[in-house]
Amino acid sequence: MxxxxxxxxxxxxxxxxxxxxxxxxxxxxxxxxxxxxxxxxxxxxxxxxxxxxxxxxxxxxxxxxxxxxxxxxxxxxxxxxxxxxxxxxxxxxxxxxxxxxxxxxxxxxxxxxxxxxxxxxxxxxxxxxxxxxxxxxxxxxxxxxxxxGESLMFMITDFLKVGLLTDHVPVSEVANHITPELIESKIATVYHSLQKDFQISKPKIAVLGINPHTGDNGVIGNEDDTILRPTLKKIKDTGKLVFGPYAADSFFGSNNYKNFDAIIASYHDQGLIPFKTLSFGEGVNYTAGLxxxxxxxxxxxxxxxxxxxxxxxxxxxxxxxxxxxxxxxxxxxxxxxxxx
CATH class of the missing domain: 3.40.718.10 (Isopropylmalate Dehydrogenase)
Structure with a gap:
């Protein structure tokens, strides 16, 4: 150079x-x-x-x-x-x-x-x-x-990219922070970053559920059904390849993450525990959207x-x-x- x-x-x-x-x-x-x-x-x-x-x-x-x-x-x-x-x-x-x-x-x-x-x-x-x-x-x-810009904590490696809907928020307050507006904003930031920063022309994004088993049809919370699913459908209807919500407990262990360009977790530990388990010492914390x-x-x-x-x-x-x-x-x- x-x-x-x-x-x-x-x-x-x-x-x-x-x-x-x-x-x-x-x-x-x-x-x-x-x-x-x-x-x-x-x-x-x-x-x-x-x-x-x-x-x-x-x-x-x-x-x-x-x-x-x-x-x-x-x-x-x-x-x-x-x-x-x-x-x-x-x-x-x-x-x-x-x-x-x-x-x-x-x-x-x-x-x-x-x-x-x-x-x-x-x-x-x-x-x-x-x-x-x-x-x-x-x-x-x-x-x-x-x-x-709209900042987003984006943990990245060559083979795995994980963004967060909420980052440094107490677990007791996570569900209150997740709104349709927040979901749309964060997904838009990840989508644009994948195109602009990582040269992926048509990104494929997975979104993890808020509750265990994505709520089990309301048995373990209704936020996935009332907030997350309708918002993801609205985004998908615009032509973006956005999928979910997926149950977080089996998503990484089943290697499903390999089918997507990025994964968006609902809260800090849901995304960072598997990310650091799979890539600790080699991962990068990137502030996307700025x-x-x-x-x-x-x-x-x-x-x-x-x-x-x-x-x-x-x-x-x-x-x-x-x-x-x-x-x-x-x-x-x-x-x-x-x-x-």
């Missing part, structure tokens, strides 16, 4: 006491990665140098103070702060949570200004990021407010192994390449649309 075609990937550092710094460095220690993208790590040279020394990594940084100083083909570290930071691997720390948010906000601003092409977020701790200024349950909700491309590994801060040098960078690397590929697909899609 020519240098002028090199995609600029911004990386928010996540929780400094977690495994984020380690998996980022392990990814970019391989110089071949720089043939595909130019990374910009939003943190500080001091912090990244600390990680480099702690993990005994052979990697060089290009320290910068502004995005206009990015050098293509180098591992750039943008100084979001310059003061010393006390890092204690595996410890939850609200001060560290503040640095995670400063990194995320700076990276998001660069993404909105087109100074970077793609954002890859390292894991945060959802508890220690909370403050009077930041009251979002996680990355997805914050980015949904900052970037245009005006910009954001991906993340499919795991958390992993405090229990932080600082030990044993974290696996595969999911982060997959998130990096997924972001690059989706960005390219979007450029191709926009070119085709303009020709039409």
């Amino acid at each position: 020519k240098k002028e075609e090199n995609i600029i990937v911004g990386i928010s550092i996540g929780d400094l006491n977690g495994i984020g710094g380690e998996i980022i460095l392990k990814t970019f220690e391989d110089p071949r990665i720089l043939e595909f993208c130019t990374p910009v790590i939003f943190a500080s040279v001091k912090v990244m140098s600390y990680f480099k020394n702690h993990f005994k990594m052979d990697i060089n940084f290009n320290g910068i103070n502004h995005v206009n100083q990015i050098i293509i083909g180098k591992v750039n570290v943008l100084n979001v702060w310059k003061e010393n930071v006390s890092i204690n691997f595996g410890k939850e720390d609200f001060k560290i949570g503040e640095y995670a948010i400063r990194s995320l906000e700076a990276a998001t601003a660069a993404l909105k200004d087109d100074a970077i092409n793609v954002l890859v977020t390292a894991p945060i701790n959802k508890h220690n990021i909370q403050s009077d200024k930041f009251k979002f349950p996680g990355h997805t909700d914050y980015l949904a407010e900052q970037l245009e 005006s910009k491309v954001r991906t993340s590994p499919d795991h958390g801060t992993a405090f229990e192994i932080a600082g030990k040098g044993i974290a696996n960078e595969t999911s982060f690397k997959e998130a990096l390449f997924a972001g690059i590929q989706i960005f390219k697909h979007r450029l191709e899609y926009e070119t085709l649309v303009k020709r039409v």
Whole structure:
């Protein structure tokens, strides 16, 4: 790839006491990665140098103070702060949570200004990021407010893609959140993402039921019959290949998921438990439906192994390449649309 075609990937550092710094460095220690993208790590040279020394990594940084100083083909570290930071691997720390948010906000601003092409977020701790200024349950909700579009948590691999009708919602409130309007919106987001981001011209989508056995004709709840089925029929009547609701308990074990381009689950664990069982360590969390491309590994801060040098960078690397590929697909899609 020519240098002028090199995609600029911004990386928010996540929780400094977690495994984020380690998996980022392990990814970019391989110089071949720089043939595909130019990374910009939003943190500080001091912090990244600390990680480099702690993990005994052979990697060089290009320290910068502004995005206009990015050098293509180098591992750039943008100084979001310059003061010393006390890092204690595996410890939850609200001060560290503040640095995670400063990194995320700076990276998001660069993404909105087109100074970077793609954002890859390292894991945060959802508890220690909370403050009077930041009251979002996680990355997805914050980015949904900052970037245009209808956001959707879309867990992806080459062989499995799972979207959610509801994400960070208590189980006791799931049914109350699922409305015909929500179902139509989320399916439209998944459908358009499959076309635009994954180059699937006529997507085939399965939707899982809300209740066990999709309600058993009202014996175990009536939401599948009164809300989900009528809405899916309405969508299918427009020509979209949308099927369901399917009983969630047997859908993945029977390999039925292989017959579809994407599956939409009603709530978080219904979709993410089978997804992570089938692809843990290789999956990618993609925020579909936004005006910009954001991906993340499919795991958390992993405090229990932080600082030990044993974290696996595969999911982060997959998130990096997924972001690059989706960005390219979007450029191709926009070119085709303009020709039409």
